[in-house]
Amino acid sequence: MTQHTIACIDGSALSDTVADYAAWSAKRMNTPLVLLNVLDDARQADTSDFSGQIGMDERQRLLAEIIDLEERRAKLARQQGHMFLEAAQKHIANDFAEPLLRQRHGDLVDTLVELENETRLLVIGRQGKRGNGIGQHIGHQVERVIRALHRPTWVVTGEFREPQKIMIAYDHSATAKKAVDMVANSPLFRGIPVHVVMVAAETNDHQAQLDSAAAKLQENGFAVTTALLAGEVEDSLLTYAAEQQMDAMIMGAYGHSRIREFFVGSHTNKLLRSTKIPLLLLR
Amino acid sequence: MIGTWQKEWFGNIRGDILAGLVVALALIPEAIAFSIIAGVDPKVGLYASFCICVIMAFIGGRPGQISAATGAMALLMVTLVRDHGLEYLLVATILTGAIQLIFGLLKLGSLMRFVSRSVVTGFVNALAILIFMAQLPELTNVTWHVYALTAAGLGIIYGLPYLTKAVPSPLISIILITAVVLYLGIDVRTVGDMGELPDSLPVFLWPNVPLNVETLMIVLPYAFPLAIVGLLESMMTQTIVDDLTDTKSDRNKECRGQGIANIGAGFMGGMAGCAMIGQSVINVKSGGRGRLSMFVAGTALILMVVFLSDWVSKIPMAALVAVMIMVSIGTFSWQSIKDLKTHPMSTNIVMIATVVVVVWTHNLALGVFVGVLLAAIFFAAKVGNYMHISSTVEKDGQHRTYKVIGQVFFTSSEKFVESFDFKESLAKVTIDLDRAHFWDITSVAALDKVVLKFRREGAEVEVVGMNKATATVVDKFGVSDKPDAIDRLMGH
Numbered sequence: 001m002t003q004h005t006i007a008c009i010d011g012s013a014l015s016d017t018v019a020d021y022a023a024w025s026a027k028r029m030n031t032p033l034v035l036l037n038v039l040d041d042a043r044q045a046d047t048s049d050f051s052g053q054i055g056m057d058e059r060q061r062l063l064a065e066i067i068d069l070e071e072r073r074a075k076l077a078r079q080q081g082h083m084f085l086e087a088a089q090k091h092i093a094n095d096f097a098e099p100l101l102r103q104r105h106g107d108l109v110d111t112l113v114e115l116e117n118e119t120r121l122l123v124i125g126r127q128g129k130r131g132n133g134i135g136q137h138i139g140h141q142v143e144r145v146i147r148a149l150h151r152p153t154w155v156v157t158g159e160f161r162e163p164q165k166i167m168i169a170y171d172h173s174a175t176a177k178k179a180v181d182m183v184a185n186s187p188l189f190r191g192i193p194v195h196v197v198m199v200a201a202e203t204n205d206h207q208a209q210l211d212s213a214a215a216k217l218q219e220n221g222f223a224v225t226t227a228l229l230a231g232e233v234e235d236s237l238l239t240y241a242a243e244q245q246m247d248a249m250i251m252g253a254y255g256h257s258r259i260r261e262f263f264v265g266s267h268t269n270k271l272l273r274s275t276k277i278p279l280l281l282l283r
Numbered sequence: 284m285i286g287t288w289q290k291e292w293f294g295n296i297r298g299d300i301l302a303g304l305v306v307a308l309a310l311i312p313e314a315i316a317f318s319i320i321a322g323v324d325p326k327v328g329l330y331a332s333f334c335i336c337v338i339m340a341f342i343g344g345r346p347g348q349i350s351a352a353t354g355a356m357a358l359l360m361v362t363l364v365r366d367h368g369l370e371y372l373l374v375a376t377i378l379t380g381a382i383q384l385i386f387g388l389l390k391l392g393s394l395m396r397f398v399s400r401s402v403v404t405g406f407v408n409a410l411a412i413l414i415f416m417a418q419l420p421e422l423t424n425v426t427w428h429v430y431a432l433t434a435a436g437l438g439i440i441y442g443l444p445y446l447t448k449a450v451p452s453p454l455i456s457i458i459l460i461t462a463v464v465l466y467l468g469i470d471v472r473t474v475g476d477m478g479e480l481p482d483s484l485p486v487f488l489w490p491n492v493p494l495n496v497e498t499l500m501i502v503l504p505y506a507f508p509l510a511i512v513g514l515l516e517s518m519m520t521q522t523i524v525d526d527l528t529d530t531k532s533d534r535n536k537e538c539r540g541q542g543i544a545n546i547g548a549g550f551m552g553g554m555a556g557c558a559m560i561g562q563s564v565i566n567v568k569s570g571g572r573g574r575l576s577m578f579v580a581g582t583a584l585i586l587m588v589v590f591l592s593d594w595v596s597k598i599p600m601a602a603l604v605a606v607m608i609m610v611s612i613g614t615f616s617w618q619s620i621k622d623l624k625t626h627p628m629s630t631n632i633v634m635i636a637t638v639v640v641v642v643w644t645h646n647l648a649l650g651v652f653v654g655v656l657l658a659a660i661f662f663a664a665k666v667g668n669y670m671h672i673s674s675t676v677e678k679d680g681q682h683r684t685y686k687v688i689g690q691v692f693f694t695s696s697e698k699f700v701e702s703f704d705f706k707e708s709l710a711k712v713t714i715d716l717d718r719a720h721f722w723d724i725t726s727v728a729a730l731d732k733v734v735l736k737f738r739r740e741g742a743e744v745e746v747v748g749m750n751k752a753t754a755t756v757v758d759k760f761g762v763s764d765k766p767d768a769i770d771r772l773m774g775h
Contacts (some may be wrong), residue, residue: 050569051444052305052451054561054613062568063527070529107290 003120004034011084014125019088020160022123023096028188031120033099035088037081038108109144119151126157146253146281156278163247167195169237172209175252179282180213184220193223199236202228234270253281291346295572302571303579306349308454309565310584312606314352320417321357322364324478328352329588330485331553336581338544340574344537345521347572349562354414355516356555358645363505373490377549378506384542392534395518401630402654403519404619405637411615412642418604428469429601436460436605453606460602475596481589485551508648513557517541520558527567561610629661667694672702681710692722696729703733709742717748721756
């Protein structure tokens with residue numbers, strides 16, 4: 001099946017950024033680009049009738065009424081969603097010609113799971129349409145999407161900045177090694193200087209692990225810088241990103257069990273909340 | 284997993300809580316009325332409604348569907364309660380639940396596809412008629428006050444929604460009628476006269492009966508139809524809620540849920556129940572979509588009854604009768620009467636036969652059985668018509684080829700045999716079965732008979748295409764198994 005770069009467009013403040021990153025990625029990886037709008041809340045027809053009364057042929061009457069309400073609402077939502085897609089298409093018109101516009105009914109996560117087989121890369125905004133404010137919170141669907149999908153996912157925020165310098169958050173876990181492999185072998189970041197950053201005690205072992213990751217990237221022609229940082233994981237990574245003016249961070253996501261995360265909290269969620277640059281998450 | 288769970292419980296909090304309250308208020312009079320039909324204290328129906336509603340909230344297969352004590356089930360218990368008493372009803376309820384649980388585990392929920400639309404219509408119409416008839420004892424040999432109160436009650440129920448849809452009109456009707464009766468001191472029968480109301484939350488109790496074969500023999504003839512009717516009404520309601528909300532749900536999970544809910548109800552001193560068409564429609568109409576509305580309905584019901592039992596006992600029966608007449612009118616499919624003119628006769632006969640058998644026997648299971656049987660016979664008769672035999676003869680008049688097209692099975696076998704002319708004197712007969720389907724042993728026997736008859740007339744018989752035509756006889760021939768099977772079946 002053709003592998004697409006899929007951009008989730010919902011008309012929120014981040015939609016333009018999402019489209020920009022998607023267009024940039026699709027062009028570098030030479031995949032078709034899909035601008036996707038998921039209509040997930042058209043099915044909430046509310047008749048606001050608390051009369052508790054059932055008249056003659058109430059079933060048919062109620063069914064007709066609900067269908068009518070939903071039809072009108074769905075039509076509006078469809079038109080509105082299409083406008084969002086057209087706006088995104090227009091926004092990236094100079095960078096990417098002829099993206100595919102698609103609209104699907106249903107729950108966002110379910111829809112993305114259905115499309116997983118034709119997804120090479122997914123791009124979503126950190127906040128959804130209900131979170132347009134400038135808070136730190138992450139969209140209520142973002143975590144569910146990342147957990148459910150096994151495809152690289154850009155979680156973007158802020159304005160689009162063409163990546164000039166990127167970092168990989170490395171901890172020598174299986175996911176981290178895979179992340180390094182992916183970056184090394186994918187055309188997505190080819191030619192962009194990479195920093196491999198590890199937050200751990202300064203031991204020879206750790207340095208060796210870091211060097212092995214760097215070597216893999218160098219083999220594939222990347223200019224690599226390594227850094228071994230001390231301190232608390234999220235803070236160190238975010239501080240490094242800010243100091244070194246990184247344009248994106250690549251990392252494995254949700255590596256630990258849910259039970260551990262419940263007690264200790266998840267690195268991924270903390271980073272998602274505080275990051276100022278886009279994260280490329282790999283599961 | 285967790286995402287679905289969260290969505291089903293907390294995806295629609297405001298709508299679910301409001302709808303749950305509306306449903307709880309509508310459930311109270313129904314649970315009392317159905318207890319009275321069954322011949323037990325109102326508290327039995329109220330405990331049942333609480334247990335079933337709350338258990339189904341957690342394990343039911345269809346969020347947004349309301350289950351509680353129902354009329355369909357109550358009607359089946361009347362003689363058991365009359366002859367053996369409440370304790371045996373509780374055992375029957377537990378056994379009903381066990382049977383339903385087994386049905387669910389065996390995944391028999393899919394058997395529902397044999398129940399045709401006209402049988403379903405017959406079922407709801409019969410149910411509506413029975414609920415109405417059950418109100419008649421309250422309306423015979425009574426003073427004119429009762430008629431006046433019932434009429435006033437109905438007037439409020441149907442009239443109030445024109446003024447406001449913010450409050451449940453049946454509730455207002457009950458409150459106003461009760462207030463009038465208390466204020467004027469009219470002497471009419473009240474809910475309190477019908478038996479005990481709950482004064483505490485239900486507790487776990489082992490029914491006080493001897494656990495032996497004799498007990499089993501007493502309750503089994505009741506538990507089995509109860510299990511069937513409960514599942515039937517639940518599956519029908521499920522289809523209705525699926526349609527209303529445009530979502531799919533798990534039938535076998537619903538079967539298992541109904542089973543466990545009834546087992547729970549039996550141990551908590553409640554009678555058997557099932558999903559309720561009318562209440563589920565009210566729930567959806569009031570905005571209920573998730574599991575939370577079922578939970579709220581159950582808990583609100585029991586809390587209101589326990590804390591307001593003094594007031595509930597003062598409700599005149601006339602007010603209750605008015606609500607039940609509304610339920611019966613709302614349950615009946617009035618459209619089906621208009622449809623009689625346009626639907627085919629066989630469909631109408633199935634629907635009416637279902638209604639007649641139920642009203643006559645008071646047993647919805649029997650009615651559905653008769654309806655399904657009739658529908659199957661009509662279908663077999665119709666499909667039997669799709670068989671045609673043509674023939675051509677060679678110029679010398681010695682060799683005739685019969686070409687069989689269509690479905691040959693028990694209803695069409697006789698016609699199949701009769702279509703051959705055995706009197707014609709032939710040297711050779713070819714029977715071309717290339718476009719025929721033989722479905723059963725009867726049809727194969729008929730073919731044998733035809734071949735033998737021709738041979739006895741001295742003709743040489745050749746049968747062409749036999750393998751393909753009889754492929755359908757083999758039960759293992761599953762059309763759905765292989766994607767090309769349907770083409771092979773229809774194409775040759």
